[in-house]
Amino acid sequence: MTETRYDGLLLDHDGVIVTLCSHQVLRAAATDAFVDAGISNPSPDDVDAITIRVWEDDLCAVADRYGVDPDRLWQCREQRIEQTLRRETRAGRKVPYEDVTSLERVEVPTGIVSNNQTRIVEFVLREHGLYGYVETVRAREPTRESLREKKPESTYLEAAAADLDCSNPLYVGDSESDIVAGQRAGFDTVFLRRDHNATRHLEIEPTVEAESLSAVLELL
Incomplete structure (x- = not known):
């Protein structure tokens, strides 16, 4: 042996x-997360900042720009990403x-x-x-x-x-x-x-x- x-x-x-998962799909989930947190028109750069490869400093900076709790924004993001990836998995994508x-x-x-x-x-x-x-x-x-x-x-x-x-x-x-x-x-x-x-x-x-x-x- x-x-x-x-x-x-x-x-x-x-x-x-x-x-x-496609970046476009994940980005849509991140956009929905802003809406969930009460932010209706986030900038494209801020959406990108919480889509993938997210760092805590960037998250806090984004949250501060919109006057929201970073933990709240992150919770919304995590929930939307989870929902999206479950859907993509079930759909065979x-x-x-x-x-x-x-x-x-x-x-x-x-x-x-x-x-x-x-x-x-x-x-x-x-x-x-x-x-x-x-x-x-x-x-x-x-x-x-x-x-x-x-x-x-x-x-x-x-x-x-x-x-x-x-x-x-x-x-x-x-x-x-x-x-x-x-x-x-x-x-x-x-x-x-x-x-x-x-x-x-x-x-x-x-x-x-x-x-x-x-x-x-x-x-x-």
């Missing part, structure tokens, strides 16, 4: 396990990548680490029958405080590794923040290239690049 190099596998969710079935062959403990909301990740996994592939999910709670812990911070990666009782997991992501988070945690990293990031230039170097989850499995 050969010895396994890594004692765990950690995977990002959106863009690695399941397809991304947010689906697993074809190579996800290769995870059936993984022999080490496996977990999901995501900047998305935990309730969304868990819903998507259940809806597509993927929960059996993973032993833990570490993602955000729908609170403003959670923005301080999201990747590129290593908090969720370290928590997932602890859940799986592994000290040397391999982490697979599709963004530069994934690679930074993995390196901060001291883990080897795989930058997985999909259609949405096929030509993306990285300012930081992952341990390796791969074009499919099948290729990732060859590293374990």
